[in-house]
Amino acid sequence: MKPIDSTVTAKLQAQRGQAEALAIWQMIWAAYEREGVEGTEAYLAGLLELPGEGDHEDVEGRP
């Protein structure tokens, strides 16, 4: 475990209610180790949900 990873993990573990943040951090770090900045960006982009342009669907699901 690299110092950055272990230190961040320790800090998140030390805080209450940050179990999910810790899980996200582990995914971020794994993506960074595996694919660098681009991999991390891709992982974070996957978490981001944005309403699309003109995304006003009606109850039938029609835009």
Next chain:
Amino acid sequence: MTVPLANGERWRLVSITVRQFRGVAKERRFEFNGRPGLLHGNNGVGKSTVALALQWTLYGRFPEGVLPNTAYDRFLSPIHLKGKPYSGEVVLSRGREKLVVSRDGPTKEFKLQIGSTSWSGPEAEEKRDAVLGLDMDSFVRAVVLQQSRIRALLLDDPRERNKALDRLLGMDTVEHLLDVIKPREYAKAADAWRAKVRAEAQRYEERERLLAEQLEGAQQRARGLKFLNKDFNPTGLRTRYAELGRDLAALGRKYGLDFPELPPCAETRQVGAVSRAFQKGLQAVRLSSELRQRMSPIEKSIATLTALREGWSERLQRRDRAREAIENLVSRHGEEKRVLEGRAELEGELGDLQRQLKAAGALRQLLEDALAFVEREAPRGCPVCEQPLPERFDLGPRLQQRMESLASEEIAKLHGRREKAEARLAQAVEVLRHFKEGRVELDECQKDLERHRQKAVEATGGVGIAENKVAARLDEALAKLAQEREHLGAGIAAMEQDLEAIDLRERALREGLVPVVEKRDELARHEQDGEKAKALHERDDGRAQRMEALAARLEAIRKALLDAKQELASESLRKAGPRAQELYGKLVRHPVLDTLEIQATPRASKVDYTFTVSAKGSSATARDARLVLSDGQLTATALALFFGLAESAGHELDFLYVDDPTQNLDLPCKEAMARAIAELSRRRQLVVSTQDEDFVSFLETAGFRQEAVIHHLEAWDGTPTVHTVAPA
């Protein structure tokens, strides 16, 4: 100076071998055998190639940003041997252990061998990191000192300086992560989802308000058409249409027609079909009622009799005009028989005149012949009776006179009479032609009149009608039919009123009640949609909450990263501090500001580094190093930090590779640097690369050179010419 060989605890550099790599055309091995090393020579003879080969062979890549947009094959293959396979081999030793690392450029094959055991590919990469205790980023930070990294510490821009120190401390990973972890984007996404929900809810409310207004307007119009509140629903609509259907059927029966009832209309979507059926029934009553059935032949008879009546008058007038034309001819020229007789007389007269003209012509010819004879023969007796002519009888002139008399007078008179007779004859012929044409016209008119009278007889039902009574008979029949039509017309008008009234009721239903029920249904559907939309809004609210929670978690991660950075950087600086302070004193030799302190200071969203110099024991003299030190002194300060960090880094390599450490340094500082390196090399293996011959001399003076393997790169002609000297 005594240089210990491999201490048996950590790895030292034995050799670097390159094949067709950068500035080396064939193969070149640089031996160090765990001893200090010195590579020196002018610029461009291949010194940097050795450092690159060490880094590439071990790790196969370079730090991010070192070779942006450049393919490794293009960069690493020999300049004049493009496309040739390049490779490298690095040998390290630890006591009796030997570690051989080799890499091939085109095949990307990587091998690691310790003793008789070898690994390749990803396993070899993992084994390398485990055995050496550091990855590429740590290697270039803690083992290889390059001027480019030192220079960045001197930049004016504090952000760039911080970046350079991040790299030196291994904190660039944290910065990379901080750059891409952006909680604000997730908070914005949460806002965007909530805005979407608000906008849609508002849209639904506005639509509902509009529909309610439209319903109210439709109800007012319907009330204006005498509909009641109880009608404003599907039951009311069905009841009203049922009443309409019954009334239409009753109307049909009243006018002698029986047709099926209207289809039921319980929903507005059935209105179109019911309305079409209603109009069809209405049209049937209008066209097929008993009144219409009776009216039809009457109107046909009236049309026939009217045509006969008008035709009779026209034909009568035409016949009378033909008769009058003949009477006019008679009054002007007499009876036709008389004109015929006149024509015969004129033809006889013309025959007489023709004969007289012929006789006069024959006499004239005779006289001409006689005159010719007399003038030719000059006879003494009469050529006819042969009696002697008197002496003084002048026969020639007398003949001449007689001829002229005939030509000029008698014949002219005859011609005049004939012309007059011909003119009268032509006139008589023309009159007779008119008589003939008049008779033909009169005959045709009379026949046509007779045919028409026959039709009138047939139309009025009699057996025969005198010519002078035809018109009266027709007028009488027409008057009778008109009376009958008037009677039926009154009935039809009453029927049309009935039809108009029921048609208005149907239109009132369609335009008054139907829109109310339609709008009411639409509003009900919209309210149902609103309920479904609420579920969608809850889903989007959930998304907003997820994004908000993610923003909070990423914020926590950012904070943990910053805290970790501050902690790790401070720890590195704390460990490196004493050694950096010692080297700062030796290299910079500042007469007043003899103390160096480097700190990592946490800020709101970053960690800043401060280089502070001061007089020992006097915090009041503390200054930012950049403000009080020269560029050379700053370079020396940065080198002091690098060596401090490199010596304190925990890994399994017992050597440092120092590339061109004396840029910007003055001679005393170079000398101090040489002494520092010589002193450092007593504790670990140092390989120094330089083009600075003053520095080489100082290294010799300091005792470094005598213990080191010297590779003097003397020239380069496609491959470096190297002169190597190793201690005995």
